[in-house]
Amino acid sequence: MTGQPGLLIEQLEAAHGRSPVLTGLDLTVDDGALACVLGPSGCGKSTLLRIVAGFHHAARGRVTLHGRLLDDGRTRVPAERRRIGYVPQDGALFPHLTVAANIGFGLPRADRRERVGEMLDLVGLEGLADRHPHQLSGGQQQRVALARALAPRPQLLLLDEPFAALDAALRTELRTEVAATLRRAGATAILVTHDVDEALTFADTIAVMRDGRIVQADSPNTLYHRPADAGIARALGEANLLRSKPADRHAITAFGPLPLTTGTEQDGVVMLRPHQLRMTDEPSPHCVRARVTACLFRGHDHRVECAPEEVGPDLPERLVFYTPVPPPPVGSQIHLRAEGPAHPLHTEIASAEAEAVGS
Numbered sequence: 001m002t003g004q005p006g007l008l009i010e011q012l013e014a015a016h017g018r019s020p021v022l023t024g025l026d027l028t029v030d031d032g033a034l035a036c037v038l039g040p041s042g043c044g045k046s047t048l049l050r051i052v053a054g055f056h057h058a059a060r061g062r063v064t065l066h067g068r069l070l071d072d073g074r075t076r077v078p079a080e081r082r083r084i085g086y087v088p089q090d091g092a093l094f095p096h097l098t099v100a101a102n103i104g105f106g107l108p109r110a111d112r113r114e115r116v117g118e119m120l121d122l123v124g125l126e127g128l129a130d131r132h133p134h135q136l137s138g139g140q141q142q143r144v145a146l147a148r149a150l151a152p153r154p155q156l157l158l159l160d161e162p163f164a165a166l167d168a169a170l171r172t173e174l175r176t177e178v179a180a181t182l183r184r185a186g187a188t189a190i191l192v193t194h195d196v197d198e199a200l201t202f203a204d205t206i207a208v209m210r211d212g213r214i215v216q217a218d219s220p221n222t223l224y225h226r227p228a229d230a231g232i233a234r235a236l237g238e239a240n241l242l243r244s245k246p247a248d249r250h251a252i253t254a255f256g257p258l259p260l261t262t263g264t265e266q267d268g269v270v271m272l273r274p275h276q277l278r279m280t281d282e283p284s285p286h287c288v289r290a291r292v293t294a295c296l297f298r299g300h301d302h303r304v305e306c307a308p309e310e311v312g313p314d315l316p317e318r319l320v321f322y323t324p325v326p327p328p329p330v331g332s333q334i335h336l337r338a339e340g341p342a343h344p345l346h347t348e349i350a351s352a353e354a355e356a357v358g359s
């Protein structure tokens with residue numbers, strides 16, 4: 001990464017017919033960075049990518065790549081002159097062409113052979129050059145689609161949920177592999193997805209999309225631990241929300257005083273991720289007594305839901321925690337303690353109460 005903005009999107013507005021989809025979207029992707037746009041199905045992620053690629057037009061705003069204007073609602077650079085690669089969900093390979101011909105499609109004849117060889121090497125498909133798409137597995141097909149998109153040396157690569165059709169194990173393997181391949185190639189890329197694990201493991205920067213705009217863009221670590229509001233907290237994973245009062249850089253909560261991630265002057269809501277709650281055999285004044293209501297074994301840990309016994313205004317009706325230690329059966333009483341830091345959210349107490357725990 002160079003820290004220079006590669007792609008700059010400012011106040012982008014777009015619609016399908018009369019329905020507004022993007023409503024003032026800002027996004028910056030540094031040169032050489034892997035960015036991820038995370039948002040629920042139908043929020044406009046594909047529309048955003050299609051505008052950047054040149055397949056759909058902006059109504060207002062500006063899209064520039066390395067300072068070159070691509071679309072401002074009046075002037076548009078045609079898709080084929082943008083030097084942007086696009087990998088759709090299904091790969092969209094040409095079925096009648098071999099792997100090599102798919103990758104080499106549209107490349108200048110002079111260096112086609114050499115470039116196809118480099119790309120096959122990059123995506124680990126040496127030896128499959130003469131196969132046709134129907135002779136490949138889903139994962140191999142997506143690798144060919146990636147190689148085809150990278151072959152013309154695009155300035156930007158757009159990936160529209162390219163792993164969605166694959167099974168869970170292959171998905172994890174391939175996205176790790178693709179992220180490594182893109183880093184090796186020094187590519188600038190945007191992946192859109194509604195899969196939080198994909199976003200967390202793939203990107204340098206995650207931009208959370210809601211209501212047609214980006215509501216927070218940050219590193220995966222910052223977004224997970226320091227989301228701006230309850231909605232963003234939940235977009236990144238499960239969260240326990242507690243009422244709190246600030247006192248001397250601490251949040252005073254039902255679990256006692258917990259250090260805050262950042263200063264706040266107001267009574268409000270703090271977030272604790274499920275791994276910040278622990279079962280304890282030594283009850284202390286800062287423990288919360290609760291009853292186990294549900295437990296899910298997930299191989300590496302257990303996801304446990306419990307209901308606090310002293311329900312009051314400071315505690316939600318339900319807490320969630322993850323533990324590698326098998327919890328007692330449903331119905332048992334447990335004691336929970338919390339480990340800071342607690343993160344204050346810009347969330348109204350009333351709306352936080354209205355929201356249930358969970359993603």
Ligand SMILES: Nc1ncnc2c1ncn2[C@@H]1O[C@H](COP(=O)(O)OP(=O)(O)OP(=O)(O)O)[C@@H](O)[C@H]1O
Nearest residue numbers: 016017021039040041042043044045046047048194
């Ligand atoms: N060609 C189109 N004509 C009319 N409306 C469309 C068209 N394409 C998308 N839409 C609508 O625009 C909105 C945004 O769609 P878009 O495909 O950009 O969302 P998305 O976040 O990519 O969804 P998904 O994750 O399900 O692919 C949706 O309400 C969708 O129904």
